[in-house]
Amino acid sequence: MDLTLTEAQERLASDARSRFEAGQRPPIVDGSLTDLVVVARELGRAARPSTFHTEVLARLLGWQGPGLAAVALDVADGVARFVAHGAEADTLLVRSGAGHVVEIDLRGTGPVVRPIATIGDDGRCDVTLGSAATLAVLDCDIEGAVARAAIVLSADAVGAAGAALDAAVAHVITRHQWGAPLATLQAVQHRCANMLLDVTMASDAVFDAAGVADRGADEDQVRLAAAYANATAIERCRRATASAHQLAGGHGIDADAPFHRWYRRVKAAEPVLGDARQHRDAIAAALLDDQAAPSI
Amino acid sequence: MDFRFDPGIETFRAEVRAFLADALAGADRHADSLDLTGLAESYERDLHRRAGARGWLDLDGVRKAVFDFEAARCDAPLIDTAMTLAGHAVATYGSPAQRGDLLPRMATGEVEMCIAYTEDAAGSDLSAIAALASRDGDGWVLSGHKVLVTGAHKADWCCTVARTRFDVPARQGMTMFLIDMRTPGVEIVRRPTMNGWTLDDVGFNDVYLGPEAVLGEPGAGWAQLTAAAAAERSSMFWLGNARHVLDLLVALVRTGTRDGTPLADDPIARDTVARFAVALADAERLARRALWSDITGQDDPALPAMAKVTATELLQDLAQAATELAGPAGLIWSPLFTSDRPMHGAGDGRLAWEYLERVHGTISVGANELQRDTIAQRGLGLPRGR
Numbered sequence: 001m002d003l004t005l006t007e008a009q010e011r012l013a014s015d016a017r018s019r020f021e022a023g024q025r026p027p028i029v030d031g032s033l034t035d036l037v038v039v040a041r042e043l044g045r046a047a048r049p050s051t052f053h054t055e056v057l058a059r060l061l062g063w064q065g066p067g068l069a070a071v072a073l074d075v076a077d078g079v080a081r082f083v084a085h086g087a088e089a090d091t092l093l094v095r096s097g098a099g100h101v102v103e104i105d106l107r108g109t110g111p112v113v114r115p116i117a118t119i120g121d122d123g124r125c126d127v128t129l130g131s132a133a134t135l136a137v138l139d140c141d142i143e144g145a146v147a148r149a150a151i152v153l154s155a156d157a158v159g160a161a162g163a164a165l166d167a168a169v170a171h172v173i174t175r176h177q178w179g180a181p182l183a184t185l186q187a188v189q190h191r192c193a194n195m196l197l198d199v200t201m202a203s204d205a206v207f208d209a210a211g212v213a214d215r216g217a218d219e220d221q222v223r224l225a226a227a228y229a230n231a232t233a234i235e236r237c238r239r240a241t242a243s244a245h246q247l248a249g250g251h252g253i254d255a256d257a258p259f260h261r262w263y264r265r266v267k268a269a270e271p272v273l274g275d276a277r278q279h280r281d282a283i284a285a286a287l288l289d290d291q292a293a294p295s296i
Numbered sequence: 297m298d299f300r301f302d303p304g305i306e307t308f309r310a311e312v313r314a315f316l317a318d319a320l321a322g323a324d325r326h327a328d329s330l331d332l333t334g335l336a337e338s339y340e341r342d343l344h345r346r347a348g349a350r351g352w353l354d355l356d357g358v359r360k361a362v363f364d365f366e367a368a369r370c371d372a373p374l375i376d377t378a379m380t381l382a383g384h385a386v387a388t389y390g391s392p393a394q395r396g397d398l399l400p401r402m403a404t405g406e407v408e409m410c411i412a413y414t415e416d417a418a419g420s421d422l423s424a425i426a427a428l429a430s431r432d433g434d435g436w437v438l439s440g441h442k443v444l445v446t447g448a449h450k451a452d453w454c455c456t457v458a459r460t461r462f463d464v465p466a467r468q469g470m471t472m473f474l475i476d477m478r479t480p481g482v483e484i485v486r487r488p489t490m491n492g493w494t495l496d497d498v499g500f501n502d503v504y505l506g507p508e509a510v511l512g513e514p515g516a517g518w519a520q521l522t523a524a525a526a527a528e529r530s531s532m533f534w535l536g537n538a539r540h541v542l543d544l545l546v547a548l549v550r551t552g553t554r555d556g557t558p559l560a561d562d563p564i565a566r567d568t569v570a571r572f573a574v575a576l577a578d579a580e581r582l583a584r585r586a587l588w589s590d591i592t593g594q595d596d597p598a599l600p601a602m603a604k605v606t607a608t609e610l611l612q613d614l615a616q617a618a619t620e621l622a623g624p625a626g627l628i629w630s631p632l633f634t635s636d637r638p639m640h641g642a643g644d645g646r647l648a649w650e651y652l653e654r655v656h657g658t659i660s661v662g663a664n665e666l667q668r669d670t671i672a673q674r675g676l677g678l679p680r681g682r
Contacts, residue, residue: 001358002298003588034297169676184682189672190665196675197602200585201578207297208581215298231574280570287546287569288560 003204009035013042020050025068028052028059033148033210037155041203044159047258049121049265051085053153053272060145061093061101062138069093069103072127073142079128084272086113086125091135101138108133120268121261144219147226150273151209154233157269158203160262161237164244165195167258171248188247195243198236205229224286231279237266299584305358312352312366319343320372327633330486332493333373334632337450340373344405353379354403357591361532361583368536371632375533376446378402378409382455385411385472385524389512394474398453410451410477412442412498413521419444420663422521423466427458427500429473436460436510438473438481438503444660448484448496451477456500457517470517473509480504491652492631525662531583531600534607534657538576538614541650544643545569545618552642554623568617575613579606598675601667608657608664615650622647 016026016039026043029035036056043050051068058069070089072080080086080094089106096102106113110132116124169192172183182188209229213222241263245252252259273279301309326339333340347353352374355363367374379402386398401407418424427440438458448454454475461469475482481503486494512520549559549569559565583606586599619626622642629652630637630645637644658664672678 001301001584001588003585005297165676169678173678180682181679183672183678184680186665186669186681189678189681190668192676192678193602193605193668193671196598196671197582197606200602201582201606204299204581204585205578208299211297211299228574228577231570232578277567280567280574283570283573284566287573288550288566 005038009038013038017042017046020046025051025055028055032214033151034207034214036152037206037210040152040155041159041162041206044156044265045163046159047163047261049123050156051088053149053156054085054089056152057145057149058093060140060148061142062140062145063091063093063101063103065091065103067091070106070125070127073101073146075129078130079126081126082116082271083113083125083127085123086127087115087123092127092129092132093138094129095142096137099142101140101142102134103136103138104129105133105135118268119264121264122268141219144222147219147223148213150230151206151213151226153269153273154202154206154230154237155210157233157237157266157273158199158206160265161195161199161202161240164241164259164262165192165199168192168195168244168247171252175249182247191243191247195240198240202233202236202240205232224282227279227282230273231276231283234266234270234273234276234279238270241266299581301358301362305362308359309362309366312363313370315347315350316366316370316372319346320370324633324635327631327635329492329631329634330488330494331450332376332446332495334371334493335373340450341405341408343373344377344408346405347374348403348405351403353377353405354383358587361587364533365536365539368533369540371540377405378407378451378453381411381446382409382453382524385455385511385520386474388523389472389516389520390474391508393508394511398474407452408447408450409453409455410445410448410496410498412445412448412454412456414444415441416443420666422457423518425457425459425466425470427456429458429460429471429505431460432504434507436473436505436507438475438500438505440500442498442500443495445496445498448477448498449486449494453477454482454498455511456498457521458500460514460517464515467518468515470521471514472511472517472520473505474511475500475503475505475509490655491649531586531603531607534604534611535576535580535583538579538607538610541611541614541618541643541647542572542576544646545572545614545621548618548622548642548647552622554621559621565621568621572610572614572617575610579603579610582606596675598671601662601670602675604661605658605664605667605671608654611650611654611657615647615654618642618647619651626651 012035019026020043040052043052057071063069067090068088069091070083070086071093072083073095075094092104092106093101110130112128114126118124172188173181175182206229209225212225245259248259326336328336415425429436429438440458454477457470457472459469460471481501483499485497488494549565552559583603586603589596589599625640625642626647628638628641628645629648630641
C-alpha cells in the first residue's frame with residue numbers, strides 16, 4: 001500500500017497548471033496512466049475547458065501528430081456526431097469498418113464542421129465527412145484506449161468537483177448572515193462534509209483504476225476497474241458540483257461566477273464516460289453472470 | 297498509488313481465514329442469542345485464548361485492520377476484545393503495575409474487559425458525566441450508573457470514568473479508573489436490545505477503590521478518554537460485515553426469484569448489486585486511506601470520521617436494499633448462531649437481523665452527526681458550529 005503521489009507527479013501537476021494558465025496546451029507526458037490522471041485532475045480544477053482528455057484519447061489511439069486530433073469513434077451516414085473540440089481540431093480520428101482508426105484531415109475543403117449548442121464547454125460539433133482526405137491508418141486496441149481515456153476524464157471531473165468544494169468552502173467561511181459565517185451552521189457543515197466524502201472517494205477510485213492499468217493487469221481487469229471508477233466518479237462529482245452551487249447561493253448563478261463551469265463540465269463528461277448505469281451493468285455482469293466467484 | 301496490501305499481509309489474511317473457518321465450524325452448537333456475539337461466553341473465551349496464543353489479540357496497524365475485517369466477515373466473536381476496547385487506554389495511561397498485571401493477560405485472552413463511559417444523561421456529551429468518585433483516605437468511593445455497556449456481564453475488569461472534582465470545568469475534573477468487576481458494590485443489569493442481545497447497565501454503589509485503581513492522572517480523564525476513543529477501533533470491521541452482506545445479496549440475486557422471474561434477469565436487482573459493489577469498493581479504499589494516514593503518522597483527524605460515516609451508512613443501505621429485494625423472506629429473522637434456523641429466511645434469516653442490527657452503527661462510537669462536524673471542522677477547516 002502506498003497512497004501518496006511522488007514529488008515528480010506533484011511537479012507534473014503544477015507544471016501543467018502553469019502552462020495551461022499561460023494559454024499553452026500542457027504536453028502529454030510519456031509516463032504512466034497515473035501521471036496523466038494527475039495532470040487531468042489538476043486541469044479539471046480550472047474554470048475553463050481544456051482539450052486534455054481529447055489529446056490523451058488520441059495519443060492512446062496511437063496518434064502522434066502535431067496540432068489537435070478530435071476523436072469520433074462512431075460515424076453514421078457519413079456524419080460524426082457530438083465531436084468534442086471539433087472546431088479547433090486539425091484532424092479527426094474515426095473508427096473504420098475493419099476495427100482500425102483512420103485519421104481524417106479536417107482542414108481541407110471536404111468536411112463540414114457544425115458546432116452544436118450543448119450545456120458543456122467542450123466545443124461539441126457535428127462533422128459531415130464528405131470527401132475528406134484520409135491521412136493515416138492507426139493500428140491500436142480501441143477498447144483499451146477508450147477505457148484508459150475514460151479514467152483520465154473521470155480525473156478531470158474529480159478536479160472540477162474538488163475545485164467546486166474549495167470554492168464553496170471559501171464562500172461559506174467568508175459569507176456572513178445573521179451576524180456569523182454561514183460555515184457555522186451545522187446544515188452547511190454537513191453538506192460540506194458530504195462533498196469531501198464524495199470528492200475523496202471519487203479521487204481514490206480513479207487513482208486505483210489508473211494503478212490497475214499501470215501495473216499491467218489484463219484488459220478485463222482494466223475495463224472492470226475503469227467501470228468501478230467511472231460509475232462512482234460520475235455520480236459523486238456531479239453531486240459535489242451541484243452542492244457547491246447550493247452553498248454558493250444566489251451569486252453563484254452569475255455567469256461570471258465559476259460554479260456553473262464545474263457543474264457543466266462534469267455533466268458534459270457523463271455521456272462520454274458512459275453513464276453510471278452502463279458501468280454498473282458491466283459490474284453486475286462480472287458479479288452475477290460468471291460461474292466463478294468474482295473478485296476485484 | 298497502490299491500494300493493495302503487501303503480499304505478506306495477504307498471506308496473513310489467508311492464515312486468519314483458515315483459522316477462523318476451522319474455529320467456527322460447529323459454532324451453532326454454542327449459540328447464545330442474548331450475547332452481542334451470538335455465542336456463549338465459554339466458547340468466546342476459548343476462542344480468545346486460541347487467537348491470543350497466536351498473538352492475534354495484540355496486533356496493530358494493517359494486520360489489526362485485516363484481522364478485524366476477516367473476523368467480522370465470518371461473525372467471529374473477536375471484535376470487542378479486551379485489547380481492542382481498552383488496550384490503548386491501559387497501555388498509554390496505565391501504571392507499571394496496571395500494565396504488567398493486565399496487558400499480558402488481555403493479550404492472551406485471559407482477561408476480558410468492558411468500557412463503561414456513557415450515562416443516561418451523558419451520551420454524545422461526555423462532559424455531562426455525573427458518576428462521582430470522592431476521596432476516601434488514599435482511595436476513592438465511586439457512585440454512579442453507567443448504561444449501554446458492551447459485555448459487562450462477562451468482563452473481568454471495567455474501564456470507566458467519573459467526576460472527581462466539581463469545582464473545575466468537567467474537562468479538568470474527570471478521572472479514569474480500572475475496576476475489578478468482583479469489587480463489592482458493582483452491580484450489573486442486562487437489558488435486551490431491539491435485536492435480541494443485551495447491553496448492560498453497570499451500577500457503582502459506593503464502590504471502594506484503592507489508589508491503584510486510578511488510570512492515568514487524576515483530573516486528566518477527559519483528555520485520556522478522547523484519545524482512547526479515537527483509538528478504539530478501525531472502521532475495517534464494519535467493512536467485513538458489509539462484505540458478508542454483499543456476498544449474501546449477490547447470492548440472493550444469483551439464485552432467487554421474484555414473481556416467478558429470476559432476480560438475475562431483473563435489471564433493477566442487477567443495478568442494485570452493482571451499486572453496492574461500487575459503494576463497498578469506495579468504502580474499502582477510504583478505510584485504507586484512513587489506515588495509511590494512521591500508520592504513516594499523518595493522523596488526518598477527518599479520515600477516521602469519514603470512514604466511520606461511510607461504513608455505517610453503507611451497512612444500513614445494504615440491509616434495506618437486500619431485505620427489499622428479498623420480499624417477505626427478508627422479514628424472517630434469525631439470530632447469528634442457532635441450530636434451529638427458521639425456514640425460508642433470506643440469507644438464512646441474516647438479512648432481517650441485519651436490518652435491525654445496523655440501526656445502532658450510525659449512533660454508537662460518536663453519532664454520525666458529530667462525525668460530520670469533525671469532517672467539516674477538522675477536514676475542511678470550518679469554524680465550530682453555533
